[in-house]
Amino acid sequence: MPLVSLPLPDADVLLDEAFLTPVAAEALLRELTDTIAWRHEPIKLFGKEVLQPRLTAWHGDPTARYRYSGLALEPQPWTPALRHLRQQLEAASGARFNSVLLNLYRSGQDSMGWHADNEPELGPAPVIASLSLGSTRRFRLRPRNLARTPHAPVSLDLPGGSLLLMRGATQQHWLHAVPKTARFAGPRLNLTFRQIVGV
Numbered sequence: 031m032p033l034v035s036l037p038l039p040d041a042d043v044l045l046d047e048a049f050l051t052p053v054a055a056e057a058l059l060r061e062l063t064d065t066i067a068w069r070h071e072p073i074k075l076f077g078k079e080v081l082q083p084r085l086t087a088w089h090g091d092p093t094a095r096y097r098y099s100g101l102a103l104e105p106q107p108w109t110p111a112l113r114h115l116r117q118q119l120e121a122a123s124g125a126r127f128n129s130v131l132l133n134l135y136r137s138g139q140d141s142m143g144w145h146a147d148n149e150p151e152l153g154p155a156p157v158i159a160s161l162s163l164g165s166t167r168r169f170r171l172r173p174r175n176l177a178r179t180p181h182a183p184v185s186l187d188l189p190g191g192s193l194l195l196m197r198g199a200t201q202q203h204w205l206h207a208v209p210k211t212a213r214f215a216g217p218r219l220n221l222t223f224r225q226i227v228g229v
């Protein structure tokens with residue numbers, strides 16, 4: 031399926047709801063769930079150490095070091111499956127990626143809070159390629175500053191096999207989140223491919 035551009039001001043967001051076939055998405059979900067060394071990382075929340083409400087992993091070129099929510103993440107090497115996926119996403123997006131952050135939402139109780147992928151090591155207008163596998167979860171977007179970007183929050187249901195691209199000024203002017211859901215949700219695995227530049 032093609033990437034479809036979403037009509038959002040001050041953003042450049044594209045979605046392909048069926049980038050991978052269901053069979054390919056299911057196979058990749060199983061392979062990554064079983065072979066990735068998932069970590070349960072602590073974060074500081076209002077000065078207190080708590081565990082992140084999801085499992086994570088970070089893979090990439092050895093030079094792609096990244097600070098994320100106060101953590102200094104050392105990349106693990108590319109696995110064959112991740113290297114192959116990187117090739118597919120570079121071809122689809124026309125961008126280059128030297129790293130990937132993996133998030134495993136074990137159930138509807140796992141989540142990601144409001145944030146932008148705007149760390150300095152991503153540069154001023156990063157291209158983020160976000161591939162989802164497993165259960166459909168709601169992805170929310172909202173303007174950082176309503177006076178500058180007067181727009182209601184946006185909800186996208188991201189099914190397994192979908193590809194979301196965020197480019198241009200998206201991280202500068204919008205925040206995104208994956209809220210908890212009380213509805214039944216099985217495991218969901220999300221991969222965000224990124225290009226870390228030296229700072």
Ligand SMILES: O=C(O)CCC(=O)C(=O)O
Pocket residue numbers: 131133142147160169188206208220222
């Ligand atoms: O799970 C998702 O769809 C979003 C992940 C995300 O925002 C991130 O890794 O920065």
Ligand SMILES: [Fe+2]
Pocket residue numbers: 145146147206
């Ligand atoms: Fe993000």
